[in-house]
Amino acid sequence: MTHQLRKSHPLLKLVNHSLIDLPTPSNISTWWNFGSLLGLTLMIQILTGVFLMMHFSPSDTTAFSSIAYTSREVWFGWLIRSFHTNGASIFFMFIFLHIGRGLYYASYLHENTWNVGVIMLFLLMATAFMGYVLPWGQMSFWGATVITNLLSATPYIGDTIVPWIWGGPSVNNATLTRFTALHFLLPFIILALLITHLIFLHERGSFNPAGLSKNTDKIPFHPYYIMKDVLGAVLAASMLLTLALYLPVLLGDPENFTPANPMATPSHIKPEWYFLFAYAILRSIPNKLGGVLAMFSSIFILLLIPFLHTTTQQPMSLRPLSQLLFWALILNFLALTWIGGQPVNSPYILLGQITSLLYFITILILMPLLGALENKMTKPPFI
Ligand code: HEM
Numbered sequence: 444m445t446h447q448l449r450k451s452h453p454l455l456k457l458v459n460h461s462l463i464d465l466p467t468p469s470n471i472s473t474w475w476n477f478g479s480l481l482g483l484t485l486m487i488q489i490l491t492g493v494f495l496m497m498h499f500s501p502s503d504t505t506a507f508s509s510i511a512y513t514s515r516e517v518w519f520g521w522l523i524r525s526f527h528t529n530g531a532s533i534f535f536m537f538i539f540l541h542i543g544r545g546l547y548y549a550s551y552l553h554e555n556t557w558n559v560g561v562i563m564l565f566l567l568m569a570t571a572f573m574g575y576v577l578p579w580g581q582m583s584f585w586g587a588t589v590i591t592n593l594l595s596a597t598p599y600i601g602d603t604i605v606p607w608i609w610g611g612p613s614v615n616n617a618t619l620t621r622f623t624a625l626h627f628l629l630p631f632i633i634l635a636l637l638i639t640h641l642i643f644l645h646e647r648g649s650f651n652p653a654g655l656s657k658n659t660d661k662i663p664f665h666p667y668y669i670m671k672d673v674l675g676a677v678l679a680a681s682m683l684l685t686l687a688l689y690l691p692v693l694l695g696d697p698e699n700f701t702p703a704n705p706m707a708t709p710s711h712i713k714p715e716w717y718f719l720f721a722y723a724i725l726r727s728i729p730n731k732l733g734g735v736l737a738m739f740s741s742i743f744i745l746l747l748i749p750f751l752h753t754t755t756q757q758p759m760s761l762r763p764l765s766q767l768l769f770w771a772l773i774l775n776f777l778a779l780t781w782i783g784g785q786p787v788n789s790p791y792i793l794l795g796q797i798t799s800l801l802y803f804i805t806i807l808i809l810m811p812l813l814g815a816l817e818n819k820m821t822k823p824p825f826i
Pocket residue numbers: 474475476477478479481482485538541542545548550551552553556557559560561563564567633637640644648649650651745
């Protein structure tokens with residue numbers, strides 16, 4: 444009876460097709476766990492965010508102290524805040540790994556799923572940026588000032604849109620209230636996009652690490668991948684608990700424990716760790732507009748990747764040269780992250796310029812070139 448119901452009920456049918464009877468390759472590895480972990484993290488962020496918002500007072504005179512109140516006086520407020528702050532870091536860790544999986548195994552050949560993913564990444568970055576402004580500490584205020592100011596480089600309308608975004612002549616109370624509204628709204632838009640992401644994915648079904656024919660050797664999602672995803676969730680929850688309980692401020696900036704002061708600029712303004720790669724690329728170009736364009740390109744370049752696939756072999760599993768380049772790209776990304784956190788002086792300026800250039804060259808030129816070369820080398824002579 445229940446068996447029939449899950450296949451015929453209009454709502455249960457949807458759950459059945461995505462989580463129970465969904466035909467799934469039998470060989471997908473741990474790298475395929477990060478999608479469900481990202482979904483879980485999104486849920487944790489929305490849930491903890493709603494509870495934090497209940498005690499948040501979005502005004503430039505009360506925001507900082509309302510957060511302190513939440514941490515000190517609200518029942519388990521400290522824990523909910525710690526989950527939310529560290530949850531953001533975990534979210535980015537998982538999304539970088541998820542994108543890395545996509546690059547290595549050429550999952551980007553699911554073009555629609557990939558493109559929706561890029562939009563989700565951008566919206567996630569916007570959400571995290573605005574969320575960081577809400578506690579109204581020194582780094583919140585000055586980070587918002589630096590980043591919103593970048594838009595003044597937009598030709599013709601630059602000087603008009605920046606005060607329009609601020610709602611005044613500088614980052615002020617109006618900026619804080621609109622960022623609060625958007626920080627609440629955007630996660631729900633990401634949630635809607637996640638459903639789109641999965642609808643596109645389930646249209647063709649997941650790829651697999653071997654890159655072999657997709658319709659042979661499939662098993663039902665439940666119980667095999669429900670079990671595997673639950674195991675992933677337990678490990679991820681342990682990671683979040685360890686961060687939130689033992690190292691709650693490890694990834695934060697001490698400057699943000701000081702309330703925002705528009706009259707005192709911190710000596711080193713830098714974003715959270717997950718933005719450092721883009722920040723390094725931004726600072727590597729002396730021209731403001733050039734820097735802004737390079738920074739946005741570092742994310743939207745992902746949209747070009749499906750067009751730059753030059754090999755008939757899908758994953759990199761059997762392409763050692765591409766594998767080497769892939770790991771070089773990962774190292775380059777880590778180097779950019781490190782450089783983004785350093786002051787703007789020698790040798791970091793030059794290092795930042797070299798690594799930024801390498802990032803674009805690797806993706807736009809070296810990867811397609813090596814793919815084509817490997818294709819030539821591995822083609823059997825009778826074809
Ligand atoms: C809020 C962020 C995201 C969530 C919640 C999410 C969720 C998921 C889930 C649940 C899956 C299926 C399981 C898996 O293959 O891991 C998936 C697959 C996929 N995602 Fe995402 N994703 C997100 C962001 C992204 C981003 C930023 C990209 C790429 C730029 C991306 C590209 C893909 C691709 C290509 C697949 C298909 C993988 C394959 O079949 O080989 N996703 N995603």
